[in-house]
Amino acid sequence: xxxxxxxxxxxxxxxxxxxxxxxxxxxxxxxxxxxxxxxxxxxxxxxxxxxxxxxxxxxxxxxxxxxxxxxxxxxxxxxxxxxxxxxxxxxxxxxxxxxxxxxxxxxxxxxxxxxxxxxxxxxxxxxxxxxxxxxxxxxxxxxxxxxxxxxxxxxxxxxxxxxxxxxxxxxxxxxxxxxxxxxxxxxxxxxxxxxxxxxxxxxxxxxxxxxxxxxxxxxxxxxxxxxxxxxxxxxxxxxxxxxxxxxxxxxxxxxxxxxxxxxxxxxxxxxxxxxxxxxxxxxxxxxxxxxxxxxxxxxxxxxxxxxxxxxxxxxxxxxxxxxxxxxxxxxxxxxxxxxxxxxxxxxxxxxxxxxxxxxxxxxxxxxxxxxxxxxxxxxxxxxxxxxxxxxxxxxxxxxxxxxxxxxxxxxxxxxxxxxxxxxxxxx
Numbered sequence: 476x477x478x479x480x481x482x483x484x485x486x487x488x489x490x491x492x493x494x495x496x497x498x499x500x501x502x503x504x505x506x507x508x509x510x511x512x513x514x515x516x517x518x519x520x521x522x523x524x525x526x527x528x529x530x531x532x533x534x535x536x537x538x539x540x541x542x543x544x545x546x547x548x549x550x551x552x553x554x555x556x557x558x559x560x561x562x563x564x565x566x567x568x569x570x571x572x573x574x575x576x577x578x579x580x581x582x583x584x585x586x587x588x589x590x591x592x593x594x595x596x597x598x599x600x601x602x603x604x605x606x607x608x609x610x611x612x613x614x615x616x617x618x619x620x621x622x623x624x625x626x627x628x629x630x631x632x633x634x635x636x637x638x639x640x641x642x643x644x645x646x647x648x649x650x651x652x653x654x655x656x657x658x659x660x661x662x663x664x665x666x667x668x669x670x671x672x673x674x675x676x677x678x679x680x681x682x683x684x685x686x687x688x689x690x691x692x693x694x695x696x697x698x699x700x701x702x703x704x705x706x707x708x709x710x711x712x713x714x715x716x717x718x719x720x721x722x723x724x725x726x727x728x729x730x731x732x733x734x735x736x737x738x739x740x741x742x743x744x745x746x747x748x749x750x751x752x753x754x755x756x757x758x759x760x761x762x763x764x765x766x767x768x769x770x771x772x773x774x775x776x777x778x779x780x781x782x783x784x785x786x787x788x789x790x791x792x793x794x795x796x797x798x799x800x801x802x803x804x805x806x807x808x809x810x811x812x813x814x815x816x817x818x819x820x821x822x823x824x825x826x827x828x829x830x831x832x833x834x835x836x837x838x839x840x841x842x843x844x845x846x847x848x849x850x851x852x853x854x855x856x857x858x859x860x861x862x863x864x865x866x867x868x869x870x871x872x873x874x875x876x877x878x879x880x881x882x883x884x885x886x887x888x889x890x891x892x893x894x895x896x897x898x899x900x901x902x
Contacts, residue, residue, distance in 0.1 A: 496695070502653065502901055503531070503553045503629045507693045507734060511880045512768025512790065514734030520691040522627035522651030523553040531555070533631070537562045537640070541620055549647075551625040556635045556655060562618050563639035567663035570614040575606040575664075584667050586713055591669040604666070611664040611680065618660050618681060619643050622650050630654035633899035637683075638702070645687040653695045654901040657683040658702035659743065661719045667712075676715055682722040686730045698739040698897040699723035705742050720744065722780070726767055726787070727751045729760045733767040739897035744778040744801075750785030753810045753837070761786040762811065768878065769794055771888075773896045774805065783807030783836070789814050790876040793883050795892040796821045796832070804834035808841055813872045815842040820888040822849060829853050830862025842872040847885045 496505045507520040514520045523530070530552040532543040543554045564570070580603040582588070584595065598604035618639055622628065624647040630636060636656030644650050662679035669675040683699050686692050701720060710717045723740050725748045726733055740746050750761045765787030774781040776799035782789070784807060796805050796819065806816055821832060829848045832855050833841065843855040860867050883891055894900075 503555060503627055507651070508880055510878050512734030512736065512770060512878050513732045513766040513788075514691055514693045514768065515878055516732045516766070518649075518691065520649055520651060520693045520732075520734070521625075522649060522693070523551045523625055524627065525625075526551040526553045526627075533557055534560070536560060537564075544620060544622060544626070549624045552623075553627045553629070555629055555631050556637075557631045559634060559636050559638055559656070560640070561638045562620070562641075562660070564617050567614075570610050570617065570663055572606055572609045572613065574601075575610050576603070579603050580607060580667075581712060584669070586669060586675065589669060591673075591675060594668050594670045595666065607664045607666065611662070611666075614663050615680065621645060622652075623647055625649045627651040627653070628655065630656070630898060636698070636898060640683070641681040642684040643687065644685065644689045644692055646689060648690045650689065650691070651693045651695070652684065652697060653693075654697070654898050656698040656700070656898040657723070658700060659683050659704070659720050659723065661704055662721070663719075665717060665719055674715060675713060677712070677718045679718050679721050682725045684724050686724075686726045686733055688728040688730055690731045692730070692733045694724065694733070694735045694738060696737045696896070696898060696901040698741070698899075699743070699746075700739070700741045701743055706744055722746060722748050725749075725751065726765060726782075727761075729764045731764045731766050735767065735769050735772060737771045737892075737896045737900070739773045739775065740777060740781065741773070741775040742777075746774070746777050746780045747782035748780055749782050749787040749789060750809065750812075753785060758786065758810070765789075768876075770879070771883075771892050771896060773797070773892050775799070777802070777805075779803040779805075779834070780807055781805045783809060783834075784812035784814055785809040785837075786811045787813070788874060790878070791816045792818045792876075792879065793885070793888050793892070794819045795889045798823045798827050802827055802831065805832045806841075807834045807836055808839050808868065809836045810839070811837070812839045813874060814839075815872050815874070815876055816846065816855065817842065817844045818882055818885045818888070819846045820885045821846065821853075822889065828858075828862050829855065830859045833859045833868060835859075835863075835866035835868050838869075840869040840871045840873060842870065845885060850886065
């Protein structure tokens with residue numbers, strides 16, 4: 476690591492005070508405005524706005540970024556990302572442990588040999604599965620970056636971001652992530668699970684960003700995409716897609732007070748998960764938490780999970796959803812979820828019915844008002860119940876959001892969001 480890898484930003488001042496978003500000041504010192512979604516609740520979200528000059532960094536490499544995250548503990552810090560930082564490292568072969576061979580793995584666990592009634596969890600360390608686990612652990616250590624409390628990470632200019640990174644906001648408070656493009660990491664070593672559905676599935680690791688047991692997080696003007704490696708480019712083995720992507724943004728394990736605003740979520744399958752299990756152990760952690768606001772986001776060409784919700788008290792308004800090939804649903808209604816979906820716009824192709832917008836996984840009431848589908852006001856619950864009578868949803872989430880700074884008319888949302896959301900559009 477060279478000293479030049481961490482460059483102190485010349486614009487920082489030792490006595491700088493945080494400013495709310497929207498003020499004409501250094502965006503790196505902007506904080507989440509009062510009443511701007513769940514992230515503003517209580518103490519609010521200020522990130523590294525109070526950082527002194529010694530704790531403002533400009534980074535251009537993955538090693539420098541990790542070093543900046545690790546510097547000075549929980550002292551407020553600002554990390555400015557310049558250009559696209561490649562977190563893929565030297566490639567998948569560099570992570571493979573001695574003895575790992577994918578052809579041997581395929582031969583050993585082929586359904587005609589291994590069967591479909593037993594998973595691979597009991598396989599010993601020296602087995603092909605054990606060697607896969609060890610290889611994946613090597614990649615895990617490389618591509619994950621852990622964000623400390625009181626940190627702002629912000630892209631400089633229009634082309635800043637990460638390729639192949641997994642940002643971990645885990646067990647900390649007060650984090651801001653803005654103006655960055657995240658190209659989804661590719662899991663080099665997905666695991667085959669013969670028992671996942673009747674046909675088995677390949678399961679992968681590494682979300683682009685994870686909010687895990689953390690509080691007061693603001694994700695703003697970011698772009699999440701599969702980039703050069705969409706699912707259509709991935710091979711198939713055992714008759715199933717060799718899935719190398721996980722989620723774009725997951726909010727789990729009792730995380731709370733999150734605002735996601737003016738982001739683009741694009742070209743992905745399982746996009747956003749809020750609460751990751753129906754189990755009693757998960758319920759004990761998540762119940763009463765997972766309070767999240769989504770507003771002015773563009774959800775484009777996704778298959779599902781925009782988001783899928785368990786337990787969370789989620790406010791989703793003024794978002795634009797654009798369905799593409801393979802569309803499954805937008806909102807997943809899961810265990811004890813409390814979704815309020817209002818003033819959103821949906822653009823659906825002719826063969827996709829509006830009844831698919833909501834997907835019922837568990838019994839949980841929903842508030843869905845003043846939403847527009849292809850320019851027409853549509854009762855999402857009524858059209859869902861008419862088109863999918865086997866999954867009847869009940870209205871009324873049981874709470875009324877009050878943490879909203881401004882609500883735009885849903886008819887104006889497509890033009891507004893499509894032109895202003897995502898990395899490179901921060902004002």
